[in-house]
Amino acid sequence: MKNCVVAKRELLDLIDRRIGEGKEVVAPVKQENQANFKRIKSTREILWEGPQTVIPPKAFLFPQEEELMEYEVNDEIKVKVKVEGKPIILLGIHPCDINGTALLDKVFAENNLDEHYLKKREFVTIIGSECLVPCSPESYCYRKESVLPLEGFDLFLTDIGDNFFVEVGSKKGKSLISEIARKTTPSDTKKLKKIRRVRDNLFDEEQRKLKPKLEDLPKLLRENYDSPVWDEHGARCFSCGSCNMVCPTCYCFDVRDYMELNLKRGTRSRFWDGCLLTDFTKVASGEIFREGRGARLRHRTNRKDWYLFEKWERSFCTGCGRCGKACLTKIVDPLDIENELYDRWKK
Amino acid sequence: MKKPKVGFFEFTCCEGCQLTVLSLGDKLLDLFESVDIVNFREASSYKGQDYEIAFIEGSISTSKDIERVKEIRARAKICVALGACAHLGGVNAIRNFQRQSDVRWRTYGDKAWLFDSILAQPIDAVIKVDHVIPECPIDKKEFLRVTASILLGKKPFIPDYPVCVECKMKGNVCLFHKPNPIACMGPLTRAGCGAACPSVGNACEGCRGLIPDPNLSAWEEVLKEYGLSIEDILKFYHMYNGLMGVRR
Numbered sequence: 001m002k003n004c005v006v007a008k009r010e011l012l013d014l015i016d017r018r019i020g021e022g023k024e025v026v027a028p029v030k031q032e033n034q035a036n037f038k039r040i041k042s043t044r045e046i047l048w049e050g051p052q053t054v055i056p057p058k059a060f061l062f063p064q065e066e067e068l069m070e071y072e073v074n075d076e077i078k079v080k081v082k083v084e085g086k087p088i089i090l091l092g093i094h095p096c097d098i099n100g101t102a103l104l105d106k107v108f109a110e111n112n113l114d115e116h117y118l119k120k121r122e123f124v125t126i127i128g129s130e131c132l133v134p135c136s137p138e139s140y141c142y143r144k145e146s147v148l149p150l151e152g153f154d155l156f157l158t159d160i161g162d163n164f165f166v167e168v169g170s171k172k173g174k175s176l177i178s179e180i181a182r183k184t185t186p187s188d189t190k191k192l193k194k195i196r197r198v199r200d201n202l203f204d205e206e207q208r209k210l211k212p213k214l215e216d217l218p219k220l221l222r223e224n225y226d227s228p229v230w231d232e233h234g235a236r237c238f239s240c241g242s243c244n245m246v247c248p249t250c251y252c253f254d255v256r257d258y259m260e261l262n263l264k265r266g267t268r269s270r271f272w273d274g275c276l277l278t279d280f281t282k283v284a285s286g287e288i289f290r291e292g293r294g295a296r297l298r299h300r301t302n303r304k305d306w307y308l309f310e311k312w313e314r315s316f317c318t319g320c321g322r323c324g325k326a327c328l329t330k331i332v333d334p335l336d337i338e339n340e341l342y343d344r345w346k347k
Numbered sequence: 348m349k350k351p352k353v354g355f356f357e358f359t360c361c362e363g364c365q366l367t368v369l370s371l372g373d374k375l376l377d378l379f380e381s382v383d384i385v386n387f388r389e390a391s392s393y394k395g396q397d398y399e400i401a402f403i404e405g406s407i408s409t410s411k412d413i414e415r416v417k418e419i420r421a422r423a424k425i426c427v428a429l430g431a432c433a434h435l436g437g438v439n440a441i442r443n444f445q446r447q448s449d450v451r452w453r454t455y456g457d458k459a460w461l462f463d464s465i466l467a468q469p470i471d472a473v474i475k476v477d478h479v480i481p482e483c484p485i486d487k488k489e490f491l492r493v494t495a496s497i498l499l500g501k502k503p504f505i506p507d508y509p510v511c512v513e514c515k516m517k518g519n520v521c522l523f524h525k526p527n528p529i530a531c532m533g534p535l536t537r538a539g540c541g542a543a544c545p546s547v548g549n550a551c552e553g554c555r556g557l558i559p560d561p562n563l564s565a566w567e568e569v570l571k572e573y574g575l576s577i578e579d580i581l582k583f584y585h586m587y588n589g590l591m592g593v594r595r
Contacts, residue, residue, distance in 0.1 A: 033526050036518045055518040064516040236565045238534040239558075241508060245515035256504055259495045261377040272516060278560050279507045293562070326515065328523055328534060328569050 001168040004181040005188050008164055011157075012043040014180060015091065019043075026060060027091040028053050037090070046092050048159075050135025052322055056248035057090050057097050058104060061120045062272075068116060068255070070267045083115045085123035093128045095149045095156075096141045096318040100248025101126065102152025103308075103316060107251055116270075125172055130158040132199050134206050138321030140335050142203035143210040146318040160191040207319075210335055212342045217315065221306040224341045225298070233337065234294025236329040237276065243300065243323035243332040244274025249308075249316045252280070275299050276332075301334050351498065354386030354398035355429075356419055358405030358412050359439050359467060363484040364430035365389040365404055371487055378491075381498060399424045400497065402480075406432040406439045408467045420474040425497060428469070428476045431483035431554045436590045438483070439467035444585050469590065478503055482540055483554035483587065489539055506538040509558050510551050514542035522550060523573070530570050532583055535561040552586045 019025050019041060027046040029038045035053045037060070040046065072078040093101075108117040128149055131141070141147050149156055154173030157164040165188055166181065168174045174181075212220050244250045254273040259266040273280060276296050281289035290296050304317040317334045324333030355365050369389055371378065378384075385395030401423035407413055420426055431437040442450045443466045451459040470476060480486075480493050489505075496503035506512075510533035514521070522529040522545055533542065533551040537558050544551050570580055584591070 031518070032520045034520045034524070053518075054520060055515070059518075236562070236568070238509065238511070238562045238565055239560065240511035240534045242511045242515050242521075245512060258492050259499060261374065261381050261491050261495045261498075263381065263495065263498060272512075274508075274512070277508045277512070278558070282507075325524070326521065328521070329565050 001170070001174060003168060003184050004166050004177070005160075005163045005184050006166055006177055006180050006182065008159070008162060010180045011164055011177065014177070015043050015089070018089070023089065024087065025089045025091055026057075040091075043091075048092055048129060049131065049133055050139075052094075052135050052139065052320060052325070054322075054326075055246060056100060056320070056322065057093055057126075058101065058248055058251070060088055060090060060124060061101065062104065062108070062117055062251060062253075064272050065269055066116060066271075067267050067269045070265065072265050074264060081115075083119045085119040085121075087123045087125075089125045089127060091127045091129075093126055093153070094131055094135065094141075094320070095128060096139070096144075096146045096320040097248050098126060098128045098149035098153045098156070099146050099318045100320070102150065103249050103312065103314065103318075104251055105152055106312060125176065126153045126155075126169075127173070128153045128156040130156065130199075132159065132195065132202075134203060136321050136325065138324040138333070139319060140207045140210065140321060141319035142200070142207045143214065143335065144315050144317055144319035145214060146320075147199070147203060158192055158195065160188060160195060163188070165189075165192045208335060209339075211339045214315065217305040217338060218310050220338060220341055220345065221302050224345060225302075227341055227344065229337060229340050229344065230298040231292065231294035233331040234292060234297045236331050237293040237297055238328065239276055239278045239293055239296065240328075241274030241277045242326040242328075244276055245272055246322040246326045248318060248320055248322070249304070250274060275303070297332065297337075300332070301337055304334055305338065350381065350383045351400055352385045352395070352398045353382040353400045353402065354395065354419075354423070355384070355388070355390075355402045356386065356404065356416075357388065358403070358416065358433070358470070359408040360405030360430065360432040360437065362389055362404065364480075365402075367484045367487060368402075368490060371491070374487070374491055378494070381494075396422065398422060400427065401425070402427045402429045403433050403470055404429040405470075406436045406467045407470060407473050408439055408465060409463050410465055411463070413473050416470055416473050425477045426470075426474060427478045427480060427493070427497070428471065429480050430485050431481060431556070431587055433470045433476075434479050434481050435554075435556050435587055436467045436469045437587065440589050441585050443467055444589055479505065481505065481537060481555040486540060507559055508538050509534050509561075510536045510538045510540065510542050510545065510555075513538045513540070514545045517542055517546055519546055522548070523569070528573060530573055530575055530579070530583070532566075534569075535563065535566055552583065554587045557588055557591055 026037050027040050028035045029045045030047050034051050035047050067082050069081045108114040153169040156167040252273045253270040255270045257268050308316040385398050401419050428434045493503040522531040529550050531550040532553040535557050536551050536553045537555040
């Protein structure tokens, strides 16, 4: 779809008008010394540049707690499956999170279609915005080829001065701005290119380096399956799952049934789960399949940069840096682990 | 289905967990519909001795308590520890780490000889406990869910993962990462409270007990990095979890 240009003020006014009409617009806003996605009343609330939100936008497509169905047990059993969505505009989404969401789109649409996710996804409009400065010292999106989104957005905005340069990703996005969009001029494109060159240099300079080549990560992890690094890091792991909760591509969930006290009505819900949690692999007999903290840490890292990387031909770590920030003992950051594996491997 | 008979019993505690049950609102009617309550001091003067399910609140802190809780166990088919005192010994066990003669004097003065107080213990130090509803006080939603599971004959779901899971789900800024950091026991403590305290800016003090495999050494390291002393760390442990080393 064709790129275009919109005047910043016009786009923000347009969105403010939509908010006024009752449209749910969600954007990153400041929360203490960090940020979070909140429903906004005005585009003035938006925090365009970092710090990163505590929770990624996946929560709007795959909520922390989601009722899948409700049932009633009388003489017969009545079941009502809940597949619901409501229109939301997610605004100011960073490229790492757009890429994370695009990966979830693939996962939830594979084999057994996840209706609950897909219905919500259908109603969500994603308006991304390009990061021109690193959002946090923990992020390393530039190393994970995630400074720009490949897919999964409706509109993607780049601040080129008075205007946004807009990449249009969908018809939904296109129609949203049809009344204010202008054709791009060679000078707009030139500005965009220059901004991106400066940004690349800045990110390259400021973000931590990934020592192995990105495409070599699956091999690095395969060959270091038995590295002592896993247990060394694991020794300081709380098994608190914070890394899983804040990750834009972690999608595991647990399903639980809750019966009301009248033993007639009940609900089945799913909850975010995480492979770092001790009981993630606990089965009915009480056995735990992945018992060591190091083994669980290895599993997460391997999922991001080996198993799913090979399967979907893209790293499942977008370099957002949230897990590295959330981890109190600083043991979980995939880039740190991979660099350490690489250093020792090379010796 | 015949309604099971249920009793509520209290040992050393504030009875706040039973008051939580009483404040269930319209859900209380569901409870009355599902069970026959034959013993509930906070709600009724009737004292039936015929019950199948006993909800036991409070810690064991006199030798008489030991006999009484054993009697309850002998009568009930299912015993449920209700709240942190019954589950962990609760705040009552803080005194276990002080000189007992001082504690007794401070509390009872020259009448101390009249009271046969012993070290505070959780009820499972004395009797077999079938289920636990943790927290100080208990969580209403969890009480309803656990009770429904017991009535169904299903193992109740109590999380084995720490408070951090629910704290992150809420999108809270970690207390350790705030501009003025606060040391928090969330990484060690069993979830289920919805990160109630951290969500309002207070440290988790571990009232739901520790997860089955808490990484104590990692947590102590973190606290030392934040400048806390061994004494500070012990205060955290003693608040609700002083007995973790001697509990089964």
